[in-house]
Amino acid sequence: MCCTSLPALPGPASTSTGSSIAPWSPCCPPKTDSGYLLDAAVGYGYRPWQAGLWLIALTLLGTAAFHTAQPKPVKPGEGAPFSPLVYSLDLLIPIGGLGQRNAWYWEPTALQWTAYAMIAAGWLLTTAVIAGVSRVLNRT
Incomplete structure (x- = not known):
């Protein structure tokens, strides 16, 4: 499974607007x-x-x-x-x-x-x- 299909996680990966982004994973870098x-x-x-x-x-x-x-x-x-x-x-x-x-x-x-x-x-x-x-x- 690629990281683009992972759900967004709450926590330190959140942006300043409060929305969460999917964490970067070595399994599928940009x-x-x-x-x-x-x-x-x-x-x-x-x-x-x-x-x-x-x-x-x-x-x-x-x-x-x-x-x-x-x-x-x-x-x-x-x-x-x-x-x-x-x-x-x-x-x-x-x-x-x-x-x-x-x-x-x-x-x-x-x-x-x-x-x-x-x-x-x-x-x-x-x-x-x-x-x-x-x-x-x-x-x-």
Whole structure:
């Protein structure tokens, strides 16, 4: 049961107008913007598998988005052919590389900004997974 559903208690928690407020409880602290993000990403570390679901969803969305156009090669005639799936994975995995991110680039379009957003999301979700698995994240 969350503290927002607890009844108000009389006593020192009363306000100056005489109305009582529910006491703060560590079982459900007030959420901040980062609290909502952590809850959605890894459930404060209790559901680190959620970030994996986000990574899968972003991989599928990125694959669909990057399938709509062909990027320009950095060095024409060299490197592996473009693969939207591998390119999406390469953007989302911050460490290492699959060779697609450095071999292809987009003209300044919405797809270029999609690639930037996927890089940022990859860093955030990977950090959240590592922190969630190691139980660094908590509700406070």
